[in-house]
Structures are given as C-alpha cells and as structure tokens.
Amino acid sequence: xxxxxxxxxxxxxxxxxxxxxxxxxxxxxxxxxxxxxxxxxxxxxxxxxxxxxxxxxxxxxxxxxxxxxxxxxxxxxxxxxxxxxxxxxxxxxxxxxxxxxxxxxxxxxxxxxxxxxxxxxxxxxxxxxxxxxxxxxxxxxxxxxxxxxxxxxxxxxxxxxxxxxxxxxxxxxxxxxxxxxxxxxxxxxxxxxxxxxxxxxxxxxxxxxxxxxxxxxxxxxxxxxxxxxxxxxxxxxxxxxxxxxxxxxxxxxxxxxxxxxxxxxxxxxxxxxxxxxxxxxxxxxxxxxxxxxxxxxxxxxxxxxxxxxxxxxxxxxxxxxxxxxxxxxxxxxxxxxxxxxxxxxxxxxxxxxxxxxxxxxxxxxxxxxxxxxxxxxxxxxxxxxxxxxxxxxxxxxxxxxxxxxxxxxxxxxxxxxxxxxxxxxxxxxxxxxxxxxxxxxxxxxxxxxxxxxxxxxxxxxxxxxxxxxxxxxxxxxx
RNA sequence: GGCCCUAUCGUCUAGCGGUUAGGACAUCGGGUUCUCAUCCCGAUAACUGGAGUUCGAUUCUCCAUGGGGUCACCA
Numbered sequence: 001x002x003x004x005x006x007x008x009x010x011x012x013x014x015x016x017x018x019x020x021x022x023x024x025x026x027x028x029x030x031x032x033x034x035x036x037x038x039x040x041x042x043x044x045x046x047x048x049x050x051x052x053x054x055x056x057x058x059x060x061x062x063x064x065x066x067x068x069x070x071x072x073x074x075x076x077x078x079x080x081x082x083x084x085x086x087x088x089x090x091x092x093x094x095x096x097x098x099x100x101x102x103x104x105x106x107x108x109x110x111x112x113x114x115x116x117x118x119x120x121x122x123x124x125x126x127x128x129x130x131x132x133x134x135x136x137x138x139x140x141x142x143x144x145x146x147x148x149x150x151x152x153x154x155x156x157x158x159x160x161x162x163x164x165x166x167x168x169x170x171x172x173x174x175x176x177x178x179x180x181x182x183x184x185x186x187x188x189x190x191x192x193x194x195x196x197x198x199x200x201x202x203x204x205x206x207x208x209x210x211x212x213x214x215x216x217x218x219x220x221x222x223x224x225x226x227x228x229x230x231x232x233x234x235x236x237x238x239x240x241x242x243x244x245x246x247x248x249x250x251x252x253x254x255x256x257x258x259x260x261x262x263x264x265x266x267x268x269x270x271x272x273x274x275x276x277x278x279x280x281x282x283x284x285x286x287x288x289x290x291x292x293x294x295x296x297x298x299x300x301x302x303x304x305x306x307x308x309x310x311x312x313x314x315x316x317x318x319x320x321x322x323x324x325x326x327x328x329x330x331x332x333x334x335x336x337x338x339x340x341x342x343x344x345x346x347x348x349x350x351x352x353x354x355x356x357x358x359x360x361x362x363x364x365x366x367x368x369x370x371x372x373x374x375x376x377x378x379x380x381x382x383x384x385x386x387x388x389x390x391x392x393x394x395x396x397x398x399x400x401x402x403x404x405x406x407x408x409x410x411x412x413x414x415x416x417x418x419x420x421x422x423x424x425x426x427x428x429x430x431x432x433x434x435x436x437x438x439x440x441x442x443x444x445x446x447x448x449x450x451x452x453x454x455x456x457x458x459x460x461x462x463x464x465x466x467x468x469x470x471x472x473x474x475x476x477x478x
Numbered sequence: 479g480g481c482c483c484u485a486u487c488g489u490c491u492a493g494c495g496g497u498u499a500g501g502a503c504a505u506c507g508g509g510u511u512c513u514c515a516u517c518c519c520g521a522u523a524a525c526u527g528g529a530g531u532u533c534g535a536u537u538c539u540c541c542a543u544g545g546g547g548u549c550a551c552c553a
Binding site: 009010011013043045046048049107111114118125126127128129153155168170171174175176177180181182184185186187188189190192194195196199214215216217218219220222240242243245247249250251252281282283284285287289290291292308309310311312313315317318319320321322324328359360361362363424427434435437438439441442443448449450451452453454455 | 479480481483484488491492500502503504511512515516517546548549550551
C-alpha cells in the first residue's frame with residue numbers, strides 16, 4: 001500500500017474562501033486518517049492577480065483554523081520548493097519533453113487575433129475555442145521563430161476523436177470527448193506555467209496520491225488526464241468536492257452575497273472549532289449520525305467516497321447553532337481568552353470574570369458580547385413607557401421603585417441572597433404582580449427587556465449604580 | 479447555448495428492492511423560569527415527473543424537468 005499524500009494548493013490572489021478551507025480540511029483529514037502527509041503548496045503563477053502578502057496570509061489562516069501541514073512553505077520537505085514561482089525551471093524542462101514528443105506546440109497568435117477569432121465564433125453562435133491556427137506550423141520553423149525572439153505560448157496538442165475517461169471517487173467514471181477540449185495554453189508568454197501544467201507536474205513530482213479539490217475543476221480534469229498520459233505518468237485518484245451554495249441555495253457562494261473569506265468568519269466571532277465542525281457535516285454524515293464532533297472523531301471516520309456529490313447550501317442558521325454549542329463548552333478561561341478581542345474599549349475590565357458566566361449561554365457569536373453587555377456601563381436609554389408596562393398605574397410603579405430603593409439602601413450586605421430574598425419578600429408582601437414588578441426592575445436597572453438573571457446582574461452592577469439607576473427611573477416618572 | 483455533474487422535509491443528511499421513510503438545524507406549540515437564553519417534551523414537514531426492470535421500487539435503467547459547475551496566456 002502506497003503512502004497517502006494529499007495537498008491543498010491555494011493561490012495568493014486574495015483571502016481564502018470558506019469553501020477552500022473546507023476542502024483543505026478534507027485533504028488534511030484523509031491524509032491523517034491514513035497516516036499519510038498533507039502538503040501545502042502555493043500556486044502563484046498568476047503574477048497579475050497576486051496580492052501583497054498573500055503567501056503569508058494563507059499560512060496564517062490555516063493556523064488560525066487550528067490546522068497544519070506536513071510539507072510546504074515554512075516547513076520544507078523533500079519535494080520542495082513548495083511555491084510554484086520557485087519551480088519555473090522544472091516546468092520549462094518538462095514542457096520541453098512535451099514539445100519533443102509532439103504532445104504540445106508553439107503558438108504565436110497575438111491576443112488580438114485570439115480575440116477576433118473568439119468574436120467571430122460568438123457571432124456564429126459557436127462555442128468559443130482556439131482555432132488551432134499554429135498547430136500546423138512545422139516544428140523546425142517554430143523553433144526558428146522562437147530563436148528569433150518571437151513571442152509565444154505553448155499549447156497542449158489535444159488528440160482528436162478520442163474519449164477521455166477518469167474516475168472520480170464520488171461519482172464514478174466521467175467521460176469527455178476530446179473534440180470538445182481546447183488546445184489549452186500550458187506555458188504563458190511570460191514564461192510562467194498555467195495552472196493546468198503546473199498542477200500536473202507538481203502533483204506527480206510531489207507524489208500526490210489523492211487529488212481532492214472543488215467540483216469546479218471537473219471540466220478541466222480531462223486536460224490534466226491528457227497531460228498525465230502525454231508525460232507517461234500514472235493518473236492519481238480524483239475526488240471533486242461539491243461547492244458551497246449561498247445560504248438561500250441559489251448559486252455558488254460568492255462575495256456578492258456576503259462575506260465568504262475564511263478569515264471573515266473568525267473575525268465575526270465564529271469559533272474555528274465550530275467552523276471546522278460545520279465543514280465536516282456539510283455534505284457528509286458520520287455513521288452514528290451525530291453532528292457535533294471533534295477533529296479527532298472526524299479524522300477517524302472521514303472518507304471522501306462517502307461525501308454527497310450534490311452541492312450544498314451554506315446554512316448560516318446551523319452554523320450559528322453549532323457556534324453556540326461550542327461557546328457553551330468553553331471553560332471560563334477559554335472563553336475569556338477567545339472573547340478578549342471582541343470586548344469594547346469602554347467595558348469595565350474588572351467586571352469581566354463576573355459578566356462572562358452571565359452571558360455565555362446567550363452568545364451566538366463572540367461578537368455578541370457588546371450587545372449583551374453594554375448596559376453594564378454607560379448611559380441607559382429607554383422609553384419611559386417601558387417602566388409602566390403591565391402596571392395598573394404610574395403611582396404603583398413609583399411606589400414600587402421607592403420601596404425597592406429603601407430596601408436596597410438598608411440592606412445589611414450586598415449579597416445575592418440578601419438582595420434576592422429581600423426583593424422577593426417585598427413583592428410577596430405587597431402582592432405586586434410578579435412579572436410586572438420584575439420587568440420594571442429589569443428595565444430600570446438595565447434599560448433592556450432581555451438580560452441575564454436580574455439579581456445576578458444587579459450584583460455585578462454594584463449597589464451604587466443600581467440605586468442611581470432606580471432613582472433615574474423614578475425621575476422619569478415624576 | 480455546448481459539455482459535465484446532480485436530485486429524500488425549508489436546509490444538511492440516514493436509507494444502499496419490502497421501513498409507520500429516521501436524525502439534526504430552522505419553524506410552530508408546551509414545560510422549567512423574573513425577561514432572554516440554556517435545558518426538556520411535542521408537532522408540522524420530503525422521496526421532482528413520466529416510462530421501464532421487478533412479485534414489489536425512494537432505492538436499478540432511460541427520458542423529461544429542476545438545480546449546480548464549466549467554457550481565459552485566472553486559479
């Protein structure tokens with residue numbers, strides 16, 4: 001049994017998409033499950049679209065998700081370098097063997113001519129494709145034109161009238177007809193390889209056994225198969241993973257419909273563990289049907305052939321639920337550490353240890369912290385009418401407030417039991433409507449209709465602040 | 479539009495010829511409770527359609543329809 005080796009090969013052209021991270025997870029898990037290696041390779045062959053710091057950002061986001069690679073940038077490995085722009089000589093050498101074996105040819109067509117051809121084809125309602133204008137150029141003539149310094153690209157000489165079949169782990173055999181395949185550019189005029197050339201060469205040289213990538217690559221896979229054949233290399237196992245659809249189930253998940261970068265979810269208060277768990281259960285279910293699972297569980301069970309071959313909607317509601325599950329699992333120390341970046345500058349830090357337990361089960365994302373705690377500091381701003389809710393009269397509320405203030409001022413100690421017992425006794429003795437009374441207190445001390453339990457909240461606020469706010473409420477009424 | 483992939487509740491799925499078609503999220507009820515949340519209980523809700531194959535099709539085959547992907551010197 002040969003060693004399982006998987007890889008993820010992102011390009012540094014922008015922030016990594018959640019779909020890419022989900023695919024990366026699958027590659028990671030499958031390699032780990034089989035005791036193999038997971039390789040990270042940077043596909044930076046598009047110098048036009050590359051963004052500054054992109055290579056570094058890729059490594060960072062993988063680490064932020066709690067994952068790592070066995071070989072790749074920053075790690076090394078015996079099949080390096082793992083950054084394609086550092087492998088240009090390899091591609092040039094390999095593509096030359098293709099030329100020598102008549103599997104590829106030089107093309108001198110200008111971009112203008114290509115555009116014209118395309119326009120013509122569109123006008124005739126034909127599918128746009130390269131018209132193979134340069135395919136017939138004699139090899140020696142081509143060599144001469146290259147030597148003369150004429151600009152060129154190298155194209156794949158796609159065979160005619162041939163069926164190209166490959167096996168996809170999720171779907172079985174997939175067949176394309178070669179006549180429908182374009183003579184793909186392999187080497188660009190700037191000397192860089194295209195994705196198609198580089199991916200085949202690198203996957204072979206890096207001994208990748210299983211190629212798990214997005215479904216959007218299915219239609220270019222026959223080109224890759226042709227290349228493997230042209231090189232005389234064995235074809236690896238393919239597993240094309242379904243794409244994420246927008247939460248509404250319409251169309252491939254895209255920037256147009258919201259934030260899609262893997263980093264943005266973390267920045268919005270989703271836990272990496274919840275994100276990973278979410279990726280796990282989108283399009284796959286473990287044997288016992290349980291949905292909350294650890295990376296370890298997943299690695300033990302994940303098999304790409306069990307993946308659903310249908311594209312799946314990115315259901316934010318389910319993610320929210322999972323995130324809540326993971327937040328509730330956090331120890332006080334873990335929660336404090338993870339939520340720190342989301343704490344407002346105005347929040348009184350000395351109260352954090354008291355506040356966190358009160359809001360933990362109420363957090364959907366870590367970013368909810370502000371909304372849930374803003375009444376612990378700063379001015380309250382609520383409609384006076386709220387104080388009167390369900391009350392028979394304004395006078396009653398005024399009486400209630402006066403009595404509670406008196407009670408709190410004479411409390412022997414500021415303790416939860418004293419405060420709660422005293423207040424409850426007062427309510428019972430006076431026979432005030434319970435719901436009305438407690439809601440009125442909640443509004444006057446927090447300005448909110450929904451808060452953590454009232455007495456715990458008042459304890460955290462402190463005696464002075466509670467009295468101040470009760471008096472402010474009173475003032476609003478008189 | 480051509481080519482390729484695909485089709486079970488609103489969503490993610492289990493099912494791999496015979497099931498009261500199961501679970502999770504969401505939704506809606508109810509309970510616990512000072513509100514919200516948590517937690518517990520319950521309910522609504524699905525095999526896209528049509529031909530075959532078969533004693534029998536959600537399950538196998540074909541067609542239609544729907545959905546998705548892809549058609550660059552981008553990955």
